[in-house]
Each structure stands twice: as C-alpha cells, then as structure tokens.
Amino acid sequence: MRNLFHVAVMASLLAGCAPFFGQNRDPAYAGQGAGTIALPPLVLYQNSAGPLTYRSPAASSAFTVEVRGEACQRALTLPVGLVWAAIKTGNAAYAPAYLSSGWGEGGYAQAMSSAQKRAPNAHLTDVRADMRTRIILGIWREQCVRVVASAAAG
Amino acid sequence: MRAWGVLFLLSFLAFTGCVYTNVNTPLSYRAPTPNEVQGPLTTVVHGEACNRAILGLVAWGDGGYAAAIEDAKQSSGARMLADVKADTRLFNVLFIYAKACTRVSGFAVR
Numbered sequence: 617m618r619n620l621f622h623v624a625v626m627a628s629l630l631a632g633c634a635p636f637f638g639q640n641r642d643p644a645y646a647g648q649g650a651g652t653i654a655l656p657p658l659v660l661y662q663n664s665a666g667p668l669t670y671r672s673p674a675a676s677s678a679f680t681v682e683v684r685g686e687a688c689q690r691a692l693t694l695p696v697g698l699v700w701a702a703i704k705t706g707n708a709a710y711a712p713a714y715l716s717s718g719w720g721e722g723g724y725a726q727a728m729s730s731a732q733k734r735a736p737n738a739h740l741t742d743v744r745a746d747m748r749t750r751i752i753l754g755i756w757r758e759q760c761v762r763v764v765a766s767a768a769a770g
Numbered sequence: 771m772r773a774w775g776v777l778f779l780l781s782f783l784a785f786t787g788c789v790y791t792n793v794n795t796p797l798s799y800r801a802p803t804p805n806e807v808q809g810p811l812t813t814v815v816h817g818e819a820c821n822r823a824i825l826g827l828v829a830w831g832d833g834g835y836a837a838a839i840e841d842a843k844q845s846s847g848a849r850m851l852a853d854v855k856a857d858t859r860l861f862n863v864l865f866i867y868a869k870a871c872t873r874v875s876g877f878a879v880r
Contacts, residue, residue: 650797670798674806675850675879742850745798746834751791761797764836766850 650747653689653718653759661717664689667761670724672743676768683740683767685731686748688760689722695754727761735767742766793821794834796872801854804877811852811877817842820871838874848878 652666666689693716724745731740748760804811819837823829835856842851854876862868 667797672800674800675802675852742802743800744835744839746832746836747795747797748834749791749793749795751788753789762794762834762836 653691653720653722653757655691655716655718656693656714658715659717660715662719664691664718665721665723665726666759667722667724667727667745667747670728670743670745672765673739673741675742675766676739680741680766680768681735683731683734683738683765685727685729685734685763685765686760687720687722687724687726687730688758689718689720690759691716691718691757693755693757722759722761724761724763727763728765731763731765731767738767738769740765740767788829789827791829793829794819794832794837795821796833796835796838796856796858799835799839799854799856801876802850802852802879804853807850807852807879809879811879813846813848813878814875815842815846815848815851815878816873816875817845817851818871818873820869822870823868824866826865826868833870833872835872835874838872842874842876842878846878848880850879851876852879853877 650667652662652664655662693714696715727745728740728743732738743763743765746762748758748762750756750758817838818841819831819833819835821829821831821833838856839851839854842848851874854874857873859871859873860868861871
C-alpha cells in the first residue's frame with residue numbers, strides 16, 4: 617500500500633508538463649492555448665486579454681524585412697493549504713486549493729501594435745503567430761503571443 | 771522535520787505542475803495560397819521546430835510556426851513559403867523524454 621502511494625506521487629510528479637506535449641488538451645492550470653490565461657478556481661483578480669482570431673494579409677511580393685512583436689499575459693497562482701489539507705483529510709482531492717490572479721494585454725492587437733512600432737510605415741503581412749509559455753514551479757506563469765511578420769513598404 | 775520538508779516539496783511539485791517551462795507553441799498562421807504569390811511553385815520544402823521535456827518536469831524549446839518556417843527557409847534558400855501544410859508530431863518515451871514538433875511543408879517562393 618505504501619509503495620502504491622509512492623508510485624502515485626511519482627506519477628503526479630511526472631505529469632507536470634504534459635499539456636505541452638499533446639497528452640492533455642485541458643488548458644486549465646497550464647494556461648496553454650488561445651484566449652485569456654486560464655486560472656484555477658479561487659480567482660482573486662483577473663484583468664487580461666488574450667488572442668482569439670486574426671486573419672493576416674497575404675504575403676507581399678515587394679521586398680520585405682521581418683519584424684517581431686510580443687504581447688503578454690501573466691498569472692500568479694499560490695497553492696494554499698496544499699500539505700495541510702492533504703494530510704488532515706488524507707484525501708488528495710482537497711490538496712489543490714489555489715488563489716490566483718491574472719493580468720496583461722496579451723492579444724493579437726497588442727502584439728501587432730508592438731511589431732508595427734518597429735516598422736511604422738509598413739504593411740505587415742504573412743504573420744506567423746506563436747504562443748510562448750513560461751512557467752516557474754506553477755506559481756508564476758507568462759503567456760505571450762509572439763508574431764513574426766513581413767514588413768513591406770507601404 | 772526533514773520528512774515534513776520532503777513531503778511538502780513533493781506535494782508542492784505534484785500539485786503545481788512543471789518545475790520550469792519555457793516553450794513556444796504554434797498559435798495561428800495564414801500562409802499565402804499559390805494564387806497570392808508570383809513565380810513558379812515547383813519545389814516542396816520542409817521545416818521542423820521542436821519543444822522538448824525531461825521527466826515532464828522541465829520543458830524547453832521553440833516549436834512554433836515562426837521557427838518551423840525559418841527552418842524551411844534556411845534549408846532551401848526560399849524567400850517565403852506558399853501553400854503551407856502544418857502538422858504536429860509527438861515522440862514520447864514513458865514521459866522520461868518527450869519531444870513535440872511542428873512540421874511544415876510548402877512550396878518555396880524565391
């Protein structure tokens with residue numbers, strides 16, 4: 617029974633980054649995917665914007681340079697009562713009690729605006745958008761839309 | 771006291787997810803259609819960009835569209851790609867090592 621517990625703990629430990637590798641489509645906790653950064657229950661405060669849709673103009677045949685832009689959302693998640701709840705109740709289901717908050721303008725508009733500042737008079741075309749996710753211990757998360765666009769003289 | 775400390779650390783790791791993550795994942799890309807570019811479209815080129823993880827605890831990499839397209843452009847000398855097909859590929863060995871890649875293929879525009 618004790619070994620079983622150890623195996624269960626280890627299995628939990630080894631699943632942390634799973635959402636980034638196709639094993640789990642649920643964006644909760646990982647915060648991956650389009651939209652605002654996902655926060656676990658007990659949200660203290662959230663004021664954030666995330667990417668939804670953007671149909672960029674087609675590539676231009678004119679000579680172009682590449683410009684980049686970025687816009688980020690951030691979240692702070694504090695695992696409160698983790699050990700206390702789990703030990704007192706003997707039930708791991710009580711353990712994930714979080715307090716969280718999220719903020720930041722992390723949408724397409726802000727990312728494109730950031731890229732446009734690097735080529736103020738150009739048309740931005742052929743936009744490649746990626747999501748950069750940084751997590752430290754699940755406490756601090758940053759989710760950024762990064763765009764790379766071709767800037768053609770307008 | 772030490773046992774409690776270890777238990778706390780294990781619980782902390784178990785319920786907060788990754789120790790450290792710094793990955794780039796694909797979000798959106800509207801590639802040019804063949805009608806939107808000039809010149810002959812005869813050569814198909816490929817590009818790949820990957821994120822990696824060890825033990826599911828640490829993940830890193832640049833597996834986004836921009837890196838995959840850049841890889842295809844670098845290897846072929848193309849100025850841009852048209853009619854791009856994007857796929858995702860996952861390689862996973864018991865979660866000890868995992869690799870998730872974005873693969874693109876399209877016509878080279880020179």
